[in-house]
Amino acid sequence: MKRSVVLLAILLLAGCRVIQVAVGQEDPRPFASGLPLVDEGVVRPVAGVGVAFSSGEPAVTISAEPLPERDYILVGEPYHLRTQWALVWPEGTSGAAGGEIIVEIEGLGVVGEGYLDHVDKIGPDLWQDTVDAVVEIPEAGAYTGQAIIFVEVNGDVFEERIPFGITALPFPDESDRPAESLLEPAFGELEYDGIFLDWRAWYGGPCRLEADTPETIRLLDEACLFATEQALVETADLLLEALDQSRDDPVLQARLRDQLGVIYAVFGDWEIAARQFRESLRIWETQADTLATAAALHNLGTAEMMLGQDAAGEALLIHAVQIRDLADDWPAVLLTWAQLSVYAGDPEALFEIAESAYDADLLQAALIEEQAFAIIEADE
Structure with missing residues (x-):
């Protein structure tokens, strides 16, 4: 669950003296962006x-990876910004x-550095290495920063600057x-369709x-x-008035x-649900409420997925796992998985998650297991 595979593809065209070096990320799991977690924080x-x-002149390439516009870490946890060298x-x-x-x-100055000592070789030869700059944010808050990469080759220096944002x-x-009982679904049948909201919202x-x-x-x-009569339309109307x-x-x-987002999710009005969860996420971040932020990320990610925004939804869900893993938010992390x-x-x-959910007495365990069987049946 916390592993990544680095693919180094080297194509040597000796006849025309052209060498192309590509360094990238390959993850065999079905999630396109994978999970950037390690035992010591986030990578x-x-x-x-x-x-x-x-x-002649050496060929130098710095292939920047797109960083999240807003990433997440816990205060004092290591945040690795990683470069792969070939x-x-x-x-x-x-x-x-x-x-x-x-x-x-910004506001903190230089917070992390990593070095690749000079390597001097005579060909044919190959050198591969990983260089991390490890950052630990000292206080909660939203920050902006940049990773600056310097490459020195035969005395010439090449530079790349990559901006990023991070919330600690x-x-x-x-x-x-919150009590684990708040994770239990209160109404609706979303879970039967494979939609696992974080009901703590x-x-x-x-x-x-x-x-x-x-x-x-x-x-x-x-x-x-x-609400006690499950008259959800009337409940939503009153919550909207209370919001004003x-x-x-x-x-x-x-x-x-959050409550409006849950109601509209049950209604199947995912555009409205996403808007509500997006606004709650913004507020919980400013309040530095870690578990509520994770729940909002989970629910917003689910809503985005339902709207067909797969990449955005997956990224939000991965952020939720990221926070929950570091915050020991068990068993809520099982819902995101x-x-x-x-x-x-x-x-x-899903079978593995269901087993853990049963062990945690999570009410959704049987429904998670049912989703596994449904996928198998659909593939037959």
């Missing part, structure tokens, strides 16, 4: 660096190359962890919400009555957005 490939020496000396050539990766974050979240206190419904103003309290009281009345209460705004595996059509993964 993000930044670039592949290739140097091909020749009788240096090639065909027969009859020689030369030296080395380099470094430096990471700068605190490790949640035990007192901040429902938070037990409007009956659990608190407000400071009499008008908002009245709206929540009425929404509570309708509580603009100065960001936590209540996020709770209302299950959702990814449903979209990947991977019954073996």
Whole structure:
């Protein structure tokens, strides 16, 4: 689950003295972008660096990997920005190359460095290496930065700058962890269709919400009555009114957005659900609520998948796994793994997840298992 395979493809066209070096990522799992997790934090490939020496000028390529516009890490956890290096000396050539990766974050300065010491060879020869700059964010918040890659070949220096954004979240206190019972579906039949929301977004419904103003309290009281009768249309209308009345209460705004997102997801109105989850995610990030941020990422990713935005949805779900893995958010992480595996059509993964879900007494365990059987049956 936490492994990556680096494919180094080298094509030597000795007759015309052309050498092409490509360094890239290959992941045998069905998820296109894989999971960038390691035992010591998070790994993000930044670039592949290739140097091909020749009788003339060496060929130097820095193939930048697209970094997420917004990545996630926990405060104090290692964040690896990784470069893969391949240096090639065909027969009859020689030369030296080395380099470094430096990471700068606005407001923090240089926060990480990694070096490739100069390698001097006579061909034919090949040198491959991995160079990481390891960053640890000291405080929660949203940051922007850049990875700067320097490659020095025979005294010439080549440079590439790759911008990125990252949000650091605190490790949640035990007192901040919601009850596992809140993961259980409250209404609807989404799970029978392989849609595994994080029901902690429902938070037990409007009956659990608190407000400071009499008008908002009245709206929540009425929404509570309708929700207990599963009159969801009326509940949603009242939550929307409460949203308009509580603009100065960001936590209540996020709770209302989450609950509206769940209702509209059950309605199958995924555009509206996605909008609500997107807004709740924005608020939870500013509140530095780690587990609520992970739940919003999970639910927004699910909504994006349902809208056919597979790449965006998968990236959001992977961010959710990223946070949950580091925050020991068990068993909620199983729901995200299950959702990814449903979209990947991977019954073996679903059987493994279902087994863990049974061990964790997760109510969705049987439905996860049913999805595995459904995929097998559909493939026969």
